[in-house]
Amino acid sequence: MEQAKRLMKPLERVAMAVVLAAWPLGGGPSVAHEAEEWPMPQGGSVAGGPDAPFPFEIGGPFQLTDHSGREVSDEDFRGSYLLVFFGYTNCERICPVGLKNMVDALDLLGAQGVRVQPLLITVDPARDTAEVLAAYVPKIHPRLIGLTGTSEQLAAAAKAYRVESEEVGMSWKGEPVLAHGSYIYLMGPDGRFATLLPPVLDAAAMAETIRKYL
Numbered sequence: 484m485e486q487a488k489r490l491m492k493p494l495e496r497v498a499m500a501v502v503l504a505a506w507p508l509g510g511g512p513s514v515a516h517e518a519e520e521w522p523m524p525q526g527g528s529v530a531g532g533p534d535a536p537f538p539f540e541i542g543g544p545f546q547l548t549d550h551s552g553r554e555v556s557d558e559d560f561r562g563s564y565l566l567v568f569f570g571y572t573n574c575e576r577i578c579p580v581g582l583k584n585m586v587d588a589l590d591l592l593g594a595q596g597v598r599v600q601p602l603l604i605t606v607d608p609a610r611d612t613a614e615v616l617a618a619y620v621p622k623i624h625p626r627l628i629g630l631t632g633t634s635e636q637l638a639a640a641a642k643a644y645r646v647e648s649e650e651v652g653m654s655w656k657g658e659p660v661l662a663h664g665s666y667i668y669l670m671g672p673d674g675r676f677a678t679l680l681p682p683v684l685d686a687a688a689m690a691e692t693i694r695k696y697l
Contacts, residue, residue: 541668541676542567543643546636547604550616550629557674564599564697565670568682569646571607572619573658577665581682585667586624588689595697598672604630606648606663608637644668669693 546556566585570578582603589596603620605611608631611619616629631637641647641664648663667680667689677696680689 541644542670542674545604545630545640545643547630547632547640548613550613550620550631552613555630560600560602561674562672564672564677564693565668566599566601566680566693567604567644567668567670568602569604569606569641569644569648569664571605571661571663572611572615573607573654574661574663575654577682581665581667582623582627584682584684584686584689585680586627587686588693589624589626591686591690592694592697595694598697599693601627602630603627604640605637606641606646606661607659608632608634610658669696671696 542557544557546554549555566589568578568581568585570581585601589599589601592599601624603616603623605616611629611631613629613631616631620627620629630640632640644664646664648661650659651662652660654660665682667682669677669680669692671677678692680692684692
């Protein structure tokens with residue numbers, strides 16, 4: 484538990500405080516970083532809309548490999564809004580929840596959704612090769628792009644987005660369990676950060692928030 488809490492760096496502490504302030508108190512789903520859970524109240528909307536910029540510089544250049552084996556950079560996505568999620572294919576808790584909400588929100592955007600490109604950037608380069616991602620991402624959504632790379636490339640991308648990850652134990656399958664930042668980042672077509680979306684935010688609310696930026 485303490486390991487996962489240490490990974491909740493200033494970005495996530497502020498983001499959580501902002502999000503919690505926007506929701507009424509009460510029980511509800513939780514944000515889980517594999518080894519840790521904390522309450523996330525139900526209802527409300529995400530703070531930090533188009534007129535309330537987030538107080539951090541988030542995002543930046545990256546050089547990665549997509550699930551087809553093609554080398555790509557952040558520049559390849561200019562002109563499109565991005566939904567960026569950091570996770571890994573063997574993640575059994577927050578990643579399936581966050582990815583489903585993200586792609587369901589994309590579908591709810593309808594025709595506007597074509598302007599938005601969802602990305603999964605792995606935090607597990609040792610296991611998430613391009614081939615592994617190629618088998619995984621179509622099961623989530625046909626438009627989802629999986630990105631991997633060397634440990635150094637992925638560390639640089641994670642640093643730009645203020646995401647940290649750490650191995651915190653082994654699963655019942657005997658596989659490493661990673662605690663990792665799990666917010667979804669909405670980036671503008673110019674590559675600049677727009678807002679944070681909690682992975683447990685339901686798809687309808689997520690779509691409503693994204694639509695405000697399109």
